[in-house]
């Protein structure tokens with residue numbers, strides 16, 4: 001990879017930086033909605049999304065014809081770097097921008113694209129992802145929610161679980177079984193379902209962080225117009241995989257670099273034996289190790305970027321990044337607990353909690369990324385089988 005940026009890249013960087021510096025006061029805190037289903041937190045996210053949309057920054061990587069900025073792979077990377085530099089987050093209001101929009105661009109009808117893509121950009125439609133079910137997570141194709149064909153509509157019955165942000169969502173993209181007799185991957189369809197339809201019930205699940213970002217979603221005789229199918233009937237697995245590819249191409253490098261930096265700052269503030277934790281060489285060595293791993297991740301991400309720039313399909317770097325990035329995030333969060341000692345036990349926003357207790361919240365939340373988008377055990381399987389050529393377990 002050429003580490004030099006072209007003059008166009010630098011111009012793009014200057015433009016992003018200028019806009020973000022002027023508008024950063026409108027950005028919410030970095031807390032994830034998966035950790036807090038609170039309405040206030042959500043409204044702050046909606047405002048930030050709308051602000052970014054006004055500036056043309058909400059979907060930089062979407063093609064211009066769909067209302068994006070048509071940013072190159074490099075420009076998207078620069079956009080992320082500039083957000084990270086100011087400790088801001090990439091807009092995250094449900095799964096519309098990241099997952100459904102790009103999937104519809106590949107598979108959607110013109111009517112579906114025209115209706116949903118502009119609404120996603122404006123935050124008029126918030127989308128959630130209806131994949132997992134009780135008993136169908138890693139083995140997703142075993143899902144049981146069924147949709148019966150009733151001429152011009154499907155009748156949907158079943159249950160989804162772990163549905164992030166369903167309590168705020170207007171729409172859900174839903175995997176359903178339309179042919180129970182077919183082999184499991186062949187009888188699935190991909191539907192767009194209005195969450196305000198009669199027969200849908202959303203029940204929040206409280207996480208160990210205390211947040212209410214997750215939900216169970218129940219479907220009882222829900223009518224879904226035939227026009228809302230994406231791709232062909234019984235060919236939904238192909239569409240579902242497209243969405244998963246976008247989910248797994250997530251960004252695991254920059255946030256962890258930022259966390260290691262914050263950990264070092266924390267160590268400098270924690271009193272220990274008349275000095276600070278940072279004065280202990282053992283502490284510095286641990287943090288240096290985390291920092292080295294974060295740098296290794298950054299260069300692995302660049303390797304991934306090089307493939308993208310050359311137009312080569314994603315390689316095993318995605319699984320490596322997901323596995324190592326999330327494990328490192330967890331290790332950093334656990335080490336912060338060690339540094340904080342008894343203060344680590346204090347709740348988020350408790351009086352006397354260091355940094356308002358964000359470290360314990362982070363530690364509790366850091367397990368989530370090791371589970372979603374393919375658990376880390378599944379990533380081990382992928383790396384073992386497809387990278388190392390080991391036999392199937």
Ligand SMILES: Cc1cc2nc3c(=O)[nH]c(=O)nc-3n(C[C@H](O)[C@H](O)[C@H](O)COP(=O)(O)OP(=O)(O)OC[C@H]3O[C@@H](n4cnc5c(N)ncnc54)[C@H](O)[C@@H]3O)c2cc1C
Pocket residue numbers: 034128129130131132133135136137138139161162163164165367368369371372373374375376377378381
């Ligand atoms: C923060 C978060 C947000 C999420 N948001 C959503 C969402 O919005 N929509 C949605 O549909 N889902 C969502 N999920 C669910 C997520 O996709 C599933 O939890 C995940 O796919 C794992 O499925 P499961 O929970 O059923 O675990 P299981 O698949 O039952 O796995 C249980 C354990 O067995 C291991 N295991 C399973 N199969 C194998 C194997 N073949 N080899 C080795 N080990 C194996 C797993 O690694 C895991 O440790 C979310 C999850 C989290 C944590």
